[in-house]
Amino acid sequence: MLSAKSLFQEILDNDASFRLFCSIAASGEAQGGWENGRIAALVPQSERALAPKIARHGADEDKHGRIFHALLRKRGLAPVPVPPDTDYTMLLERHGIGLTHDKLTADRPLTVADIVTYLAHSRVTEQRASEQMRLLRRHFADHPDIGRAVRMISNDEDNHLAYCHEELLRLAHAGHGRAIQRVLRECALAEIRIYRDVSLAVMTHMGRVLRWSRLRNALLAAGIHALYAWERAVGWRRMVTLEMPERRDALGGPAPKAAEFA
C-alpha cells in the first residue's frame, strides 16, 4: 500500500531513513531560524513593530531544528550531511526567492519592499510547512516518539502562516497590494517547482536507503509529478490568497516556554 501514512511509517521505522529525514528537516528549520534572526535585526525604522514578531518567528524555527536533533539523539543517532538536491531553502534562495544571503549578511537596514518580499516568501513556504505538518499530525499525533514534536511544530507553523496573512493584509491596506500580489505569484510558481524537485530527490535518497523496488520508485515519482501538475494548473492559487486569520497576532508576545526534547 502506498499511502502517506505507510510511507512515513516506513521512513520512521528505519534508522538510516529516519536519520536522513530528521537531518533534512533540522537543516531547513535552522536555516529559516537564521534568516528570520537576520531580518529581525535589519527591520527598517518604519516597520519596527514587526521586529519582535520576526524574532519570535526565527526563535520558533530554531526550536524546530533543535527538536529534530533531539529526536535523533533520543534514538542514539547523529545527523548526516544534507544532500544538496534535497536542500529546499538553499534551492529557493538560488532561484532568487526571498531575500538574498548578501542582503542578510550586510549590515544595512532592509527596505519596506524587502519586508514585503520576506512576508510573501514566508506566506508561501509557511503554507507548505503548515500543510506538511498537518498531514503528519493527522497520522502521528499520538505516536509515542514523535507525537509531541509533531503537534508542537504543527501548531507553530499554523501560527506562522496566520501571522503572514495578517501582516501582508496590513501592508496591502497601506498601499503595497500590487507588489504583494506580484511577489506572491512569483514565489508560489517557483516554490511548487522546487518542491517537486526536492520531493523527487528526497524519494530517490529514501528509495536507496530503504531498497525500494523500481516499480515503487516509479509510482512515487508519478505521484509527485501529478501533484505538481495539479499545483501548476490550480493548486498554486491557494498560496497567493490573503485572508484575515482567526488567530490574530499569532506571534505577538514572547515565545511560550516549551519544554524541549533534549
Ligand SMILES: [Fe+2]
Ligand atoms: Fe518550522
Ligand SMILES: [Fe+2]
Ligand atoms: Fe514556520
